[in-house]
Amino acid sequence: MPGKFADAPIDDYLPQNGNRGYRVSRYELTLAYRVASNRLSGRADITAVTTAAQPRFALDLAQSLHVTKVFVNGAKVGKYTHQRGKLVVTPRQRIPAGGVLAISVHYSGAPKPVRGQWGEVGWEELTEGALVASQPNGAASWFPCDDHPSSKASYRISITTDTPYYALANGALIAKQTKASQTTWVYEQTEPMSSYLATIQIGPYRKHRIAGPGTVPMHAVLPPRLRIDFDHDFARQPRMMAVFTERFGPYPFEAYTVVVTDDELEIPIEAQGISIFGANHCDGRRGAERLVAHELAHQWFGNSLTLRRWRDIWLHEGFACYAEWIWSEAAGGPTADQLARAARHGLSRLPQDIVVGDPGARDMFDDRVYKRGALTLHAVRLELGDDQFFTLLREWTKRYRHASVTTEEFTDLAGHYSASALRPLWDAWLRTDRLPELPSAKR
Structure with a gap:
């Protein structure tokens, strides 16, 4: 892979994913899928704006899919390469920074999950149908994309499949048409979406x-x-x-x-x-x-507010884990404080060799990140009190609605709701591997 694409990773946790030189605003995917043979054929129309003038542009696309034609700004491209999960396209004419980059890719193949250190992610065959589960880097298993969570765009997904099956994709169903043994379902996702959150579900539903x-x-x-x-x-x-x-x-x-x-x-x-x-x-x-x-x-936490870097995975999983405790409390089960103290006791018996704010790629889906992330939020709640804590969460989701977020943005915002400095709390819970004690519950 040429140096421009290999030497400057977008994210150290997934150095092969994401691409420089452009910003996607929209994907239009026109797909046809045969359930019995697991055969996918498609056209991806990608609208982007260039952020730098460069001779080539790369997209993430798994090698299980075969590219047949590529167009850039309406002109067929004679030169492209598809190697090691990167489709690299050379436009016929140089595009200046700030210019329109409209790429159309025609492709087909038998989609299969992307294999990595977290197992297999992406397009997966079911006994009768298919599902897509792409976190963190499986989107390229079924369409060419800028496969990094900081790259958000709107989507239109059209999927044609065998008529007995129900096909679901993100957004609102805007059209459905049956012809003979095939039905086409068209979905429009207007809110910005990261590629790993795009999905298709097909089954006897x-x-x-x-x-x-x-x-x-x-x-x-x-x-x-x-x-x-x-x-x-x-x-x-x-x-x-x-x-x-x-x-x-x-x-x-x-x-x-x-x-x-x-x-x-x-x-x-x-x-x-x-x-x-x-x-x-x-x-x-x-x-x-x-x-x-x-x-x-x-x-809320992951799909509307999406991390900018995978090191901040606690912003997704810690918040979703804490929501479990909030629901238990609201539903008359154990309180969040009871569940937090039980979780801390359980964690105290496990190795304390993980830093929640930067766990490393291998451990970013470790259950300790989920639980310690939730405990971090409970520690903040005990420090701020319920009124301020939930006001903070509502402001967090409002200010960064449909945006990319970082830990620093959350900790900065939280500082506005505390009379005392919160840095010792962040250092203890997010930046060191030793498990802190939870503060006493305030009466």
């Missing part, structure tokens, strides 16, 4: 509305056989939405959809405006309600 109070439309997409258990297990989700809206501020998207696959999944998955659960999370006993709260909270 039916869609129904989740009834409940509140103004946020909530839907379920799942196999009919799971409907009865779902209606019990997810029954408190509208109340959960009300609690989080009060604590965190307005829900940041137009609607919220839960998908339950016909297969079992090891863990639930969040996408923008969508959460995906396995059939094993629908057990008729509300056994996964903690995870239901966690995934819903990601719509």
Whole structure:
């Protein structure tokens, strides 16, 4: 790979992902998928503005997909390379900084997950259908993109697949057309979205509305056989939405959809405006309600407010974990303080060799980051008191709605809500590996 693309990583945690020289504003994906053969063909129309004048531009795209044609600003490109997960395009004419970069890529292949140190992420075949779970770098498994969370854009996703199946993507369904054995579903995602949060879900599903109070439309997409258990297990989700809206501020998207696959999944998955659960999370006993709260909270913390660098993963997972405790408290279960102290006790028996504010790529999805991130927030809550703490969270989600965020921005904002300096708290909880003691609960 030429030095310009290899020598200056966007993010040290994923040095091969993300690209310099342009800023994407929109993706329009026109896709066709054959379920039985796992065959994907597509065209990606990418609208961007150049940030530097350079001879070549790179996109992330997995090698399992074969590129057949590339156009830049309407002209067919004669020279492009696709190696080691990078599609590098050389426009016929040099584009100045601030110029329009419209890239159209035609491609096809048998999509498969991207393999990395966190396992396999991206496009995944199910027993009957497919799902996409791309965190942190799996978007390139199904479309060419600038695959880094700081790169946010609007999307239009058109997916044509076999008619018996339901196809879901991010945003609002704006068109649906059936011709013979194929149905085309077109979705528009207007709010800016990171590439790893883009998703497609295909399966033997039916869609129904989740009834409940509140103004946020909530839907379920799942196999009919799971409907009865779902209606019990997810029954408190509208109340959960009300609690989080009060604590965190307005829900940041137009609607919220839960998908339950016909297969079992090891863990639930969040996408923008969508959460995906396995059939094993629908057990008729509300056994996964903690995870239901966690995934819903990601719509604020992770999907609307998205980290700029992966080192700040606690801004997603620590907040979503703390939302589990907030829900327990609101639902009449153990209080957040009780759960925090139990979590700290559990962590005290584990190795204390992780720094929450910069855990390293290998450990960024370690459960200790989740729990210690949540404990950091509880320590802030004990320091500020409930009124100031939740005012801080609402201001955080309002100020940075649909934006990219850093730990420094959160700690700076929190400082405005405290009469005393918070730096000792941040140093103890985010910047050292030794597990601090929780302050006493204020009466």
